[in-house]
Amino acid sequence: MKIIILILSILSFAFSSQYTFLIKEYDKEIDLEAKIVAKIAKSSIKDEVRLFIPNISSMEKKVYSKYFTLGDSCKSSNFIFVKKADDSIKSCPKKDKLFFTNNYRKLLSDKKFYGAFFWNKSRPNIVFIRKRLDINHIKLPESYAQFVESFNEK
């Protein structure tokens, strides 16, 4: 009897992460986004990725910290994922940093972004701009080819 209760308790604790929704709302969309962005960042940067998200929410912080080392500021980080408009980014030096966005229009209008991940018609979409990849000396794996767009940029 004791053994059964012990086994059930161990199993229950082992899968406790699955029950977090019982006490706190858990955003699966953010989790999926974090996983995809982590994969992209790790494919783009050879060194350890230090992520900075301007105006990051507590929920995002919780979810992203599972996949990334989070930087305190843009300067101390090497991968910047801009989700909301923030002036601090403008002053952040571009050297040794990759800028990524969640907005397709922002990607097209601002050349410092080399790619974007966004929800299009409720589907996850990824876009990289070839020229910006080349400028940043990023060589993505072959499986990313379908996401690379060759726009006529100067």
Add this chain to the structure above:
Amino acid sequence: MKNKTFVKNPIQVIGITLVVSLVLILLLLGTLKLEDRITKRMLDVSTFDVISIAQNNAKAINELLKDSNNYIEDISNKELLQQQIENNLRILITKNIEYAYVVYKDDKGTFRFLADASTSEDKALVNQKLDIDDSKWFEIYDTKKPIIINHTLLHQLSITYLVPILYDNEVELVLVIDFSIKKVEDVNKIIKLMKNGIFGIIVITFIFLIILIIQAIKYQSVKRTAYIDKLTNVHNRNYLQELEEFINLDDYILATLDIDHFKKVNDTYGHDIGDKILKEVAKTILQTIRKKDDIAIRYGGEEFIILAKVLRNDHLSALNVIERVFRSIQEKKFFINKKDFIDITVSIGVNLVPQKSKNFSEAFKFADISLYNAKNKGRNTIEIYNGKEEINNSLMSINDIKEAMDENRLICYYQAIVDNNTSEISHYEALLRIETKNGEIITPDKILPAIKGTFILRNITKVVLNICHKRLLEDDKIKINVNLNPQDIVNDSIINILKDYAATENIANRLGLEIVESEDIIICNNAKENLLMLKKLGYKLFIDDFGSGYSNFIYLAEIKTNYIKIDGAIIKRVLEDDVSFLLVKSIVAFAKESNIKVVAEYVSSKEIFEKIQSLGIEYSQGYYFYKPMPFEPSK
């Protein structure tokens, strides 16, 4: 006895739980099936309108492009045409239809937007890439027919509907609408709730089942140790207690078995040999009975119960089992060491008709009475009770006797003992009676068989002593004799009561103690010491029924009894039987030599009285003088 339906066995509970689990699993499978059917039906109903509208819309777009030779280029370059198409698409947008757009597939196989009904931020740009989530999209280029894609993996039950827009019989553009069906979602939520509920119950049931199985295994092992007698390896009295509630008495005959002279074995060879004999007897019983059908129980001491199953209403086969046990023990050599052995015999009482009894206790009582009779007939025999004996109908049960004690319905009748010289009453013998609720008077022959060997018999002795003691206190001239069993003489509480009575003056000398001389009193160590002590306290000792069984003159001399009462069976025959006459004569001669006074019982006629008077017997008791009656000294 009625069959009980109460679930006692944990294995039955496990069975019930398994059935419940099976029903729940079937319910779960049924719910899954129901979910599929409802979803399919709702989809059919809900998509019918949307599909026809989307197809009409595709036709309208085709109409707008009727002058175009290159759909993609024209839409990309002609803003007006694009706007017209988008206006057309906006007609489709409703509460349920979230997105409506037109895409094409480029040379690399990437889908790109040409027109989008969405506004502002959500609106896709012309030629913007669309990452699709299902390879089914490509099938439309082969089938050239509309396709429905269900997003079953998503929690929201949404559907993508693709309509081909053909040019030159080739799919040039694809009209896409993404919509969700609210009703399906609602139904699905309820079903999901049901599914989760049932699944939860199944999980709990299974956990309960596992716990139950473990408990059942534990229960069985504990039960095994609790219900088996360690010494003899047969079932013990705990098992009997458990069994007697559930046993169907129609299925068995009931036998009680007692090892003859077992006390002698213990006293002669010691308790180790006694235990060995018990083990061997139990082993013989187990080897002889039918393993699957019959039940052997050690009832206590050297007494066993055998329940032999009656198969196909064949009582004789069951009785054969008992006889085989009897013969096997009789023929077996019981070795007390490597060389020497003793013969052991048993007395058996069989109740052939336990089903006629109200309960197990009553059925056991009849078997025990038969055993009692077997012992009285000299042991080493089987006595059978088949329900036809008259005595049994009027026997009192233990419960009746207990009830009578509680309600103070235990009374004493007194029979006078007359001095043969003066014809005056010398003593009274107190005789136990129970008054029933109806006022009927029950005699000891109907009381004692049920309580033989039980503590109730001791309690009855105490009650009788108390009644007589009160009577002696009330009248300081009378003398009363009380009958004591051999076990009473060695019972500390009864001895203490008698010691207390003796502390009052003029009680012990008027209270006679009548003791049946039996083998038991001779064997018992303390009996002689206690009798001598009681005599010293002033009590008069009477040896009752002298000449009936174990008459031992040496023992008689040792305890120096005051009186002997010659057994009524001898006195009854004294007129016609010379042997009885000589026996009485020699007892009287011995008594006179030993200074012991003699009482003749069963003096029922003038002739008998004159005969015993001529022999010099001092006292008479019998119907010739007085019958037992409630205490009325004046009569």
